[in-house]
Amino acid sequence: MGRFVIRRLLQMIPVFLGTTFLIFFMVHMLPGDPVRAMWGDKAVDPAQLASIRHNLGLDKPWYEQYLTYMGHLFQGDFGTTMGNRKVLDVITEALPVTVRLALLAFVFEIVLGVTIGLFAGLRRGKSFDKGTLILTLLLISIPVPVLGFIFQTVFATQLRWVTPTVQDSMNIGQLVLPALVLGSLSLAYVARLTRTSIVENIRADYIRTAVAKGLPRRKVIGTHLLRNSMIPVVTFLGTDLGALMGGAIVTEGIFNVKGVGNALYHAINLNEGATISGFVVVLVLVYLAASLIVDLLYAVLDPRIRYA
Amino acid sequence: MTTVTEKADSGERLAPGTPLLEVRDLHVEFVTRDGIAKAVNGVNYSVAAGETLAVLGESGSGKSVTAQTIMGILDMPPGRVTSGEILFRGQDMLKMSNEERRKIRGRKIAMIFQDALSSLNPVLSVGYQLGEMFRVHQGASRKEAKAKAIELMDRVRIPAAAQRVNDYPHQFSGGMRQRIMIAMALALEPDLIIADEPTTALDVTVQAQVMDLLAELQAEYNMGLILITHDLGVVADVADKIAVMYAGRIVETAPVHELYASPAHPYTKGLLRSIPRLDQKGQDLYAIKGLPPNLLKVPAGCAFNPRCDIATDLCRTEIPALHQVADKDGAELAGRRSACHLWKETLHG
Numbered sequence: 119m120g121r122f123v124i125r126r127l128l129q130m131i132p133v134f135l136g137t138t139f140l141i142f143f144m145v146h147m148l149p150g151d152p153v154r155a156m157w158g159d160k161a162v163d164p165a166q167l168a169s170i171r172h173n174l175g176l177d178k179p180w181y182e183q184y185l186t187y188m189g190h191l192f193q194g195d196f197g198t199t200m201g202n203r204k205v206l207d208v209i210t211e212a213l214p215v216t217v218r219l220a221l222l223a224f225v226f227e228i229v230l231g232v233t234i235g236l237f238a239g240l241r242r243g244k245s246f247d248k249g250t251l252i253l254t255l256l257l258i259s260i261p262v263p264v265l266g267f268i269f270q271t272v273f274a275t276q277l278r279w280v281t282p283t284v285q286d287s288m289n290i291g292q293l294v295l296p297a298l299v300l301g302s303l304s305l306a307y308v309a310r311l312t313r314t315s316i317v318e319n320i321r322a323d324y325i326r327t328a329v330a331k332g333l334p335r336r337k338v339i340g341t342h343l344l345r346n347s348m349i350p351v352v353t354f355l356g357t358d359l360g361a362l363m364g365g366a367i368v369t370e371g372i373f374n375v376k377g378v379g380n381a382l383y384h385a386i387n388l389n390e391g392a393t394i395s396g397f398v399v400v401l402v403l404v405y406l407a408a409s410l411i412v413d414l415l416y417a418v419l420d421p422r423i424r425y426a
Numbered sequence: 427m428t429t430v431t432e433k434a435d436s437g438e439r440l441a442p443g444t445p446l447l448e449v450r451d452l453h454v455e456f457v458t459r460d461g462i463a464k465a466v467n468g469v470n471y472s473v474a475a476g477e478t479l480a481v482l483g484e485s486g487s488g489k490s491v492t493a494q495t496i497m498g499i500l501d502m503p504p505g506r507v508t509s510g511e512i513l514f515r516g517q518d519m520l521k522m523s524n525e526e527r528r529k530i531r532g533r534k535i536a537m538i539f540q541d542a543l544s545s546l547n548p549v550l551s552v553g554y555q556l557g558e559m560f561r562v563h564q565g566a567s568r569k570e571a572k573a574k575a576i577e578l579m580d581r582v583r584i585p586a587a588a589q590r591v592n593d594y595p596h597q598f599s600g601g602m603r604q605r606i607m608i609a610m611a612l613a614l615e616p617d618l619i620i621a622d623e624p625t626t627a628l629d630v631t632v633q634a635q636v637m638d639l640l641a642e643l644q645a646e647y648n649m650g651l652i653l654i655t656h657d658l659g660v661v662a663d664v665a666d667k668i669a670v671m672y673a674g675r676i677v678e679t680a681p682v683h684e685l686y687a688s689p690a691h692p693y694t695k696g697l698l699r700s701i702p703r704l705d706q707k708g709q710d711l712y713a714i715k716g717l718p719p720n721l722l723k724v725p726a727g728c729a730f731n732p733r734c735d736i737a738t739d740l741c742r743t744e745i746p747a748l749h750q751v752a753d754k755d756g757a758e759l760a761g762r763r764s765a766c767h768l769w770k771e772t773l774h775g
Contacts, residue, residue, distance in 0.1 A: 323539060323541060324544065324545055324547040324548070326539070327539060327547070330497055330531055330532065330536070330537045331531065331536075331610065332528050332529065332531035332533055332562065333528075334528065334562070345550075346549055420549050421548075421549060421551075421596075422594070
């Protein structure tokens with residue numbers, strides 16, 4: 119177990135280097151010149167541009183810039199924005215908001231998705247099951263912006279339960295609606311995955327054994343059925359946590375949540391290479407951590423999966 | 427160690443001669459997209475305490491469906507019991523509530539399944555799965571349950587039980603896994619054990635060990651045993667009586683040795699002839715011609731008639747009753763019945 123964790127941590131190093139390299143390279147290839155952009159339409163003295171480029175190290179070849187960036191990164195220095203703000207400050211401001219939003223969406227996904235999937239699976243072919251299949255298909259097919267606007271119209275404009283956009287991004291209560299929108303797609307997938315898994319496992323021989331042992335129905339389902347059925351769901355949830363963190367751009371835009379997506383969107387618009395790279399680095403770390411947790415959870419759920 | 431005499435809540439003593447379990451005229455069918463499959467068509471059999479009944483038949487003969495119906499683990503729907511009674515200690519289990527039946531399952535009647543690997547939960551330790559019996563039915567604590575699980579594993583002779591109690595099913599060999607299934611069935615010292623092809627998935631050498639263990643424990647606890655199998659070799663040593671099933675009906679019943687010596691039904695005869703024997707090396711194996719019937723359209727008359735060498739017009743039109751079998755002098759043979767119009771010819775011919 120310990121060796122497995124260490125090996126997985128070591129495997130993260132090349133993945134981490136690879137992704138940061140890719141993103142740095144891609145940001146470098148972006149069209150447009152961030153230094154020139156500082157002046158907008160105004161005319162600038164080329165000598166002044168050159169001196170700023172030199173001061174920022176932008177006149178060096180890109181691989182040298184990458185090495186410098188990585189060197190600073192390992193010392194905890196994410197660089198500065200063009201407006202001379204520390205990128206780390208931008209991240210620490212936006213990240214807690216997105217973490218809350220993503221975790222809230224994640225909880226919706228697990229609680230609602232698994233519950234709905236479980237009951238649909240147990241009532242296979244009945245109206246609840248059919249309703250679930252239709253509803254989840256609907257959720258999967260509706261684009262997130264459309265769903266966002268529907269929710270805004272219904273819950274904010276018509277029912278007036280909430281304000282259409284988020285006023286205070288750190289307020290959990292205000293994040294509920296965006297989290298529902300953010301989690302809706304994955305919720306549909308989790309419900310369907312759980313349902314399929316339940317339907318498959320309920321016919322398994324060991325479930326028949328559990329019934330033959332005289333266990334009450336809730337024990338048959340809770341102890342024997344649900345645990346076996348959670349394995350594919352956990353795989354999805356693990357990769358989804360990372361996707362929720364990075365995928366909140368649209369949702370955060372609709373609801374004006376000042377999180378990672380919002381900050382990333384602005385950074386891309388302004389061609390802020392350091393900010394983009396900084397956020398991607400953090401998201402990669404989150405993703406790697408989530409997949410490690412999933413792999414460890416596997417072993418807890420299914421002892422047949424050896425850490426070999 | 428608990429013994430038979432200390433056995434808790436085993437209920438009132440049965441009057442001598444009363445069967446522990448009696449299946450009466452049981453009919454079970456399955457509703458499928460293509461029609462109604464009649465899986466069990468009027469099965470009667472009974473088992474007394476300490477007695478072993480072997481139920482013999484090919485796949486689809488209804489032997490497992492009957493067992494699952496007794497156990498109350500038949501999938502309903504698509505399955506449904508259309509008529510009949512299953513009397514356990516004189517009470518019809520088909521009339522009991524779900525909760526009453528659940529309390530009988532595992533505690534009074536236990537079942538051993540064919541494939542122990544798929545029948546044990548892959549993600550729970552064997553100790554947990556054994557201990558669950560005591561926790562659910564007797565309210566034992568986790569610790570007590572584990573101690574009892576180790577004791578059970580010892581009793582079915584799993585080496586180093588205390589070290590292996592936390593292992594998972596996939597870490598055991600096939601024979602050891604089946605021993606765990608047996609231990610699980612034995613846990614609460616039930617009155618009756620139904621073993622559905624308990625040795626089919628095992629190597630031949632292990633088969634004998636597991637069968638011997640089962641027979642020994644059955645004798646020790648004076649349990650009734652219903653042994654479902656398609657393997658005539660398994661049956662010979664352990665069974666007291668045999669019921670041969672074909673297309674959802676019992677076609678012959680007999681004390682075990684009499685059935686082997688002188689079958690009274692052409693199907694039984696065919697089964698016995700199809701056992702490979704060392705002294706027939708080099709000859710072709712005998713096989714009953716044709717295939718088991720499709721349960722959606724069972725042949726008219728005797729279901730076996732299309733495969734039978736001696737079938738007459740009567741066999742093709744009239745379903746034979748389960749006749750009492752008699753010897754050449756007309757004296758009835760105890761416990762022997764045959765559902766063949768031509769049982770006399772088959773037995774004496």
